[in-house]
Amino acid sequence: MFNLHSIDIDIESETAWVQAGATTGELYYSIAKKSNVHGFPSGMCTTIGLGGHFSGGGYGFLMRKYGLTIDNVIDALLIDANGRILNRESMGEDLFWAIRGGGTTSFGVILSWRIKLVRVPPMVTVFTVHRTLEQGATEIVYRWQQVAPKLPKDIFIRPQPQPINNGPNNRTVSVSFGGHFLGKTDRLIQLMNANFPELGLQRSDCLEMSWVESTLYWAGFPKGTSIEALLNRVRVDRSFSKFKSDYYKAVIPKQGLETLWEALMDIEDIFIQMNPYGGRMEEISESETAFAHRNGILFMMLYGVTWSESDGGVNAAARHFELSRRLYNLMEQYASSNPREAFLNYRDLDIGSNKSGETDFEVAKEYGAKYFKNNFIRLANVKAMIDPENFFRNEQSIPPLPMLATH
Ligand SMILES: Cc1cc2nc3c(=O)[nH]c(=O)nc-3n(C[C@H](O)[C@H](O)[C@H](O)COP(=O)(O)OP(=O)(O)OC[C@H]3O[C@@H](n4cnc5c(N)ncnc54)[C@H](O)[C@@H]3O)c2cc1C
Known part of the structure; x- marks a missing residue:
């Protein structure tokens, strides 16, 4: 995915399309190149990928002001198990709900996210x-x-x-x-x-x-480091x-x-x-x-x-x-x-985890409750709708909801 890392920012609408292989550092840099009064609430480390980071929630130092990364996601492009490319409208609100915090990897492959930028002081x-x-x-x-x-x-x-x-x-x-x-x-x-x-x-x-300099500060770069360092995709x-x-x-x-x-x-x-x-x-x-x-x-x-x-x-x-x-x-x-x-x-x-390649619902309920609390059952329901064959799976993925499991 790391080849898909373009970032397209539209300051007028205060939104951006960001590809899933871009890093948080690349995102912060790109915003700063367009505006010194906009930012985005994502993680403190600048080499994490937007694909995995966004799908689990994503928190950072703007969390108390603007919530998590996913609270500021307004659309997404996702490839489902049948190879279809879906956006928010064609995937429907249930799947769009699930990929914001439910671990996208259970539902498909994210190509890009559309985000709402947030305002920060100069x-x-x-x-x-x-x-x-x-x-x-x-x-x-x-x-x-x-x-x-x-x-x-x-x-x-x-x-x-x-x-x-x-x-x-x-x-x-x-x-x-x-x-x-x-x-x-x-x-x-x-x-x-x-x-x-x-x-x-x-x-x-x-x-x-400036806000973008504060992203360097949190990531542990020495004072005076140029913001170009945010483009370095490899942790030192x-x-x-x-x-x-x-x-x-x-x-x-x-x-x-x-x-x-x-x-x-x-x-x-x-x-x-x-x-x-x-x-x-x-x-x-x-x-x-x-x-x-x-x-x-x-x-x-x-x-x-x-x-x-x-x-x-x-x-x-x-x-x-x-x-x-x-x-x-x-x-x-x-x-x-x-x-x-x-x-x-x-x-x-x-x-709690399943063996790789298997997804037992009872085991999944154990880690599912810890990660998602009451949202686990709805996630399993969405999974049953979008990927009933459980094509996308890992040791801690969301299994399709079995017919009789309602709680
Ligand atoms: C040094 C460090 C600092 C961190 N700091 C923070 C922080 O401040 N805040 C925070 O919230 N988290 C933080 N994290 C955790 C980070 O959010 C997760 O590790 C996240 O999973 C990283 O995403 P990735 O795409 O880089 O990872 P990967 O390991 O590539 O992916 C993680 C998971 O997401 C899936 N995935 C990746 N891309 C896609 C995609 N395009 N579509 C579907 N599924 C995909 C993968 O299959 C995998 O299951 C930190 C992690 C590290 C290592």
Whole structure:
């Protein structure tokens, strides 16, 4: 698909057709070439493909203001199992509903998406501040859980706790709070002082830049990097990784955070990210698209392990998977339950999977409930209509709804 990566932007109608093989970086670059007051709510990494990224939902730092990527998709071209090319009108609203968050790969091959661009100010503000346990990180993260989902929609703050060595014999956790604000520093400082003074954000922590420059910032490029870097389709730091996810509907108590820090220091080769929800995410109902994790979610946590070729490459996978499972098991008591919800874009075969080439409905119900909650049955129904022979399948695909299964 990577040869299909054209991007056609129409600023007058504030829409674009983007081919599925384009990357988020290419999309951000193309928008910036046409306008400095438009953007698009997609992922922070700039080398992910729009084909897979869009179909699982797609979140980024504009999520609290504008929702997910799929909340801003208005049409699509899809090849079905019979080789027909369908658009929104010819595929019908049920299939168009399913491919927004239901994992397009179960239904067909996306050629391109039509998206609605969103408005951003000419200048935005970003910051990253670090707080160790000794600097009160537990208290701040505890407070963040209560405040972050309720902050004005223009503010997105994501803590990323990581174990570090802070001097000899002092193992600790440092939490980096990455922030994005759709506006200037003066206003951000006012809002932070009023809503989240515990973080102690200072004017000197903040950087003002254009929206497209902020996409480089989030992707980890050094300050001053030219936006041409967004066109680089290959990640510089190539690594292996395994992601798991959890949704949290209740605040993790301080004691739970302390247990989490201890586990991070014990496991070492692991990081977590806490992505705040609320704002626009809360205004969209769970059934409006196939993406069901909406109202009542405080934040989504990513548990990530990454390792390189020199750490053992593929041969070290099992060991790293085990590390992520340890943390995941520990957090069960605090995460959402019945079902324990998971984010489709962090595909995790641990939460239930079929053998490749088979799709058992009962097994699919297990992972289906975690990824899609009550939307799973409707997805299986759409699958039965568009691909009854189950041509498009994988270990965690949507199976066609069996005749007798209604719940
Ligand atoms: C470093 C990194 C950072 C990330 N950051 C974010 C983030 O900030 N926000 C976020 O939401 N997610 C993020 N993700 C997750 C990302 O959204 C998923 O990995 C997504 O699946 C990537 O899509 P892809 O097309 O590049 O991947 P692929 O591995 O190519 O595809 C993933 C799945 O989608 C299917 N697929 C791909 N293209 C098509 C198509 N055209 N039609 C039908 N099915 C298709 C594939 O068959 C496969 O099942 C990140 C992932 C990585 C590795």
